[in-house]
Amino acid sequence: MFCLQIFIGSLILICSTFCQNCERNPNNASMCTFSGIQRSMQMDELTDSNPDEIKRIKFVNSFINRIPIKLTEIYKNLVDLDVSNSLVCVLRDQYFKGGKLQKLNASGNVISYLESNINNVLQNLEVLDLSRNRIQVLEDNVFYYFTKLKYLNLSHNEIKKLPANFTSYTDNVNVLDLGNNQISSLAGDFSSKNSRSNAVNLSNNLLVSIDPMSFKNLFRLNINFNKLEKIINFQGTNIKELLICGNSLQLLIINKQLVILDVSYNNGNSLEIDFGSESALECLKLSNLKLFDYTDILANISKLNNLMHLDLSMSNLTTFDFDNNMLPKSIKVLNLMNTQLKVLKNFKNILTAAPNLKEIILNGNFLKDKELWDISKKFGINVTGLEITDETITEEIKTKTILFSDHNIIIIVAVSMNILLFIINLYLTATLHA
Ligand SMILES: *[C@@H]1O[C@H](CO)[C@@H](O)[C@H](O)[C@H]1NC(C)=O
Ligand SMILES: *[C@@H]1O[C@H](CO)[C@@H](O)[C@H](O)[C@H]1NC(C)=O
Ligand SMILES: *[C@@H]1O[C@H](CO)[C@@H](O)[C@H](O)[C@H]1NC(C)=O
Ligand SMILES: *[C@@H]1O[C@H](CO)[C@@H](O)[C@H](O)[C@H]1NC(C)=O
Ligand SMILES: *[C@@H]1O[C@H](CO)[C@@H](O)[C@H](O)[C@H]1NC(C)=O
Ligand SMILES: *[C@@H]1O[C@H](CO)[C@@H](O)[C@H](O)[C@H]1NC(C)=O
Ligand SMILES: *[C@@H]1O[C@H](CO)[C@@H](O)[C@H](O)[C@H]1NC(C)=O
Ligand SMILES: *[C@@H]1O[C@H](CO)[C@@H](O)[C@H](O)[C@H]1NC(C)=O
Numbered sequence: 001m002f003c004l005q006i007f008i009g010s011l012i013l014i015c016s017t018f019c020q021n022c023e024r025n026p027n028n029a030s031m032c033t034f035s036g037i038q039r040s041m042q043m044d045e046l047t048d049s050n051p052d053e054i055k056r057i058k059f060v061n062s063f064i065n066r067i068p069i070k071l072t073e074i075y076k077n078l079v080d081l082d083v084s085n086s087l088v089c090v091l092r093d094q095y096f097k098g099g100k101l102q103k104l105n106a107s108g109n110v111i112s113y114l115e116s117n118i119n120n121v122l123q124n125l126e127v128l129d130l131s132r133n134r135i136q137v138l139e140d141n142v143f144y145y146f147t148k149l150k151y152l153n154l155s156h157n158e159i160k161k162l163p164a165n166f167t168s169y170t171d172n173v174n175v176l177d178l179g180n181n182q183i184s185s186l187a188g189d190f191s192s193k194n195s196r197s198n199a200v201n202l203s204n205n206l207l208v209s210i211d212p213m214s215f216k217n218l219f220r221l222n223i224n225f226n227k228l229e230k231i232i233n234f235q236g237t238n239i240k241e242l243l244i245c246g247n248s249l250q251l252l253i254i255n256k257q258l259v260i261l262d263v264s265y266n267n268g269n270s271l272e273i274d275f276g277s278e279s280a281l282e283c284l285k286l287s288n289l290k291l292f293d294y295t296d297i298l299a300n301i302s303k304l305n306n307l308m309h310l311d312l313s314m315s316n317l318t319t320f321d322f323d324n325n326m327l328p329k330s331i332k333v334l335n336l337m338n339t340q341l342k343v344l345k346n347f348k349n350i351l352t353a354a355p356n357l358k359e360i361i362l363n364g365n366f367l368k369d370k371e372l373w374d375i376s377k378k379f380g381i382n383v384t385g386l387e388i389t390d391e392t393i394t395e396e397i398k399t400k401t402i403l404f405s406d407h408n409i410i411i412i413v414a415v416s417m418n419i420l421l422f423i424i425n426l427y428l429t430a431t432l433h434a
Contacts, residue, residue: 022054030055037062051075058082065089072099084108084129096121103127107153110134116141125149131177132156143169155179155201162186167214179203179222186210191217202226203243212237223247224262234258235276245285256280264288264311273297279304285311287335294325302326313337313361321345322353332356338364347372351379358382 025031032054054075065087072078072095079100085108092115101122107129114130116139122128123145135157142163143149152173159181167188170176174195184206191214192198199220207226212234215221221239225246233253234242241260244252249266253274263273264287271291275281281304291297294317301310307328317339323346327334331354344367350357359382362372376383 022057029053031058032056033058033060034062035060037064052077054078056080056082059086063087067091067095069094072096072101076100079103079124081105091115091118093117093121100124102148105129106133108132112136112158114138114142116144118142120145122146123148127151129153130157135159138163138166140164141169146170147172149173151175153177154181157181159183174198177201178205181205183207186214188214190215195219212239215239225265229268254279254281259283261285271297273300275300275304277303280306282306283309283311286315287311288314290316298325302328304328304330306330308332308356309335311335312339314339316340319343319345322347322349327354327357329355333359333361335361336365337361341365341367343367344372348375350375350381359384 022032022034025033030053034057037059051074055077057071057075057078057080059082062083063086064083067081067083067088071081076098077100080103081101082105084105088106088109089111090113091106091111096118099121102124104122104125104127108131111130111133112135114135114137125146126148128146128149128151131153132155135154136159138154138159138161140163143166146169149170150172152170152175155177156179159178160183162178162183165188167190171193174192174197176190176192176199179201180203182205183202186202186207190200196219198218199222200215200218201222203222203224203226205226207223207228209228209230210223210232212232213236216237218237218239220241220243222243224243228244228247228249230249231251231253232244232249234255235253237255238257239255240257242254242258243260243262244266245262246265246267248268249263249271250268251272251274252263254261254276256276256279259280260283261281262285263271264285266289269290269292271289284301284304284307286297289312294315301307302325305328307330310327310331310333313335314337317336318341320336320341322344334354334357341362342365346353357379360376361384363384372383375381
């Protein structure tokens with residue numbers, strides 16, 4: 001019996017390395033995992049007793065260099081294929097013939113080229129993740145039939161140029177990630193047809209200029225770390241969130257619908273932002289700016305009637321005057337972490353300056369003012385980063401108490417010594433007299 005168990009055990013062990021059985025998910029019979037496939041040869045021998053049931057296949061810890069040729073013929077109902085983190089170098093139409101694939105994840109492979117004929121067989125695709133590959137060339141009509149595509153991730157590739165008519169073929173794509181490529185120019189309208197959460201990421205590319213109108217109806221645009229300079233005008237667009245860090249802007253003109261703006265790490269020493277009138281801005285991040293002069297930009301910020309969160313951390317701001325650098329009354333959180341601040345002027349007027357302030361972050365400054373602590377306690381503002389804290393105050397009290405009790409002991413000892421000396425004295429006097 002024992003022998004038989006060992007025998008069956010080793011058979012299972014051998015089988016799992018050679019037969020490539022589909023490992024059913026115990027909670028979901030339609031999901032199947034193939035693990036540890038090291039060679040392409042093994043792949044065309046994928047087996048399963050009931051392939052029609054399988055909707056989702058995932059390869060884990062595998063180093064396959066191509067997708068098994070008959071995969072979609074064997075698994076006719078496959079809708080979701082995950083071949084991420086393998087060594088696949090090309091996507092061919094014959095892999096997907098007759099398939100109904102809706103989601104394909106080929107992230108983290110070594111694909112360098114996308115042939116235009118794959119779009120004939122991937123017409124049902126809604127999610128395509130090709131991030132972290134080596135794609136350099138996208139053939140002109142490669143996305144022609146991808147009419148159902150909603151999510152397209154092409155980030156972390158080597159794309160220099162988008163194919164002609166790219167934006168008209170990707171009209172339904174709500175989430176488009178083109179970050180970390182080498183794109184230097186754009187054409188077409190990137191807004192998708194029908195979404196309120198439409199997001200485009202073009203961060204870490206080589207864009208020198210953009211036409212904001214090509215993002216007219218986006219919800220979120222991330223264009224961080226490009227080479228944008230001079231003047232950019234977003235007026236007339238409906239963008240709600242704009243991330244435009246790490247460029248060399250001189251003048252940014254925003255649209256009134258904008259709610260979140262991040263302009264951190266812009267490396268010019270003068271930056272002007274025209275917020276227009278009646279701006280909806282609630283969150284403004286100006287972290288890591290090194291401006292020659294903050295006077296005018298702070299004056300413009302003071303007019304933002306809806307602003308709740310202002311981040312000026314890591315800037316080279318040296319003073320902040322609560323009387324003169326008027327904050328909008330709506331402000332709730334002020335982040336002044338790691339600045340060059342040595343003094344917060346007129347902090348005692350904070351309640352008039354910013355009646356809604358809940359938190360002020362002051363870590364990494366040169367401020368040690370006990371007055372700040374007292375005032376913030378008084379008004380219930382959360383001050384983080386001051387050297388004085390509740391604990392230091394308690395420590396102070398404790399130290400005093402200890403000193404006091406030491407003192408007590410000394411008094412007690414001194415008094416007792418005196419009494420003792422008095423008794424000795426009495427005794428000595430008595431014996432001497434006797
Ligand atoms: C099984 O997995 C599929 C995805 O392949 C999913 O659509 C379905 O909801 C899952 N069913 C259960 C019961 O979790
Ligand atoms: C694709 O796979 C990678 C790695 O397994 C994962 O991080 C990523 O979220 C997946 N993409 C999608 C769209 O599910
Ligand atoms: C795209 O893929 C990259 C790398 O896999 C990932 O970091 C990023 O979050 C993805 N983008 C979106 C919008 O999901
Ligand atoms: C782009 O679209 C126009 C019409 O909208 C068409 O004339 C042209 O051939 C297309 N170009 C490519 C390369 O598909
Ligand atoms: C692009 O931006 C989106 C949201 O702003 C984010 O989820 C995604 O991870 C970013 N992708 C890269 C490659 O940074
Ligand atoms: C302040 O706003 C005005 C327009 O309201 C703009 O012309 C000017 O450049 C802005 N200044 C700064 C320093 O942002
Ligand atoms: C802040 O940095 C800029 C650029 O390096 C410099 O021109 C300016 O003088 C600095 N201001 C202060 C107060 O250090
Ligand atoms: C104060 O702010 C810090 C940092 O944001 C947070 O961890 C802490 O919970 C806040 N304390 C109170 C009393 O709000």
